[in-house]
Amino acid sequence: MNCSITGCAGSYEHSEVVRAIRQGERIIVVEHIPAEVCDLCGDVLFTPETIERLEHLRHTSAAPISTVPLYTFPKSA
Numbered sequence: 001m002n003c004s005i006t007g008c009a010g011s012y013e014h015s016e017v018v019r020a021i022r023q024g025e026r027i028i029v030v031e032h033i034p035a036e037v038c039d040l041c042g043d044v045l046f047t048p049e050t051i052e053r054l055e056h057l058r059h060t061s062a063a064p065i066s067t068v069p070l071y072t073f074p075k076s077a
């Protein structure tokens, strides 16, 4: 499938991506999300089913499989 970004000549390839999702006051990170990623510009497409599952995860209370260090991008001096 050709990239949907105007002017991009790339095409989507099946891949897996990582996304951070805000869950109230905290941020959860989800990895191994199936996605179509443009091999040229990096545009990411999710299927409606994947978006639905991500939305479900936003409300999950299940324990995470791991925790990650969280940083804020530093302000320039």
Ligand SMILES: [Zn+2]
Pocket: 003, 004, 005, 008, 009, 010, 011, 038, 039, 040, 041, 042, 043
């Ligand atoms: Zn593209």
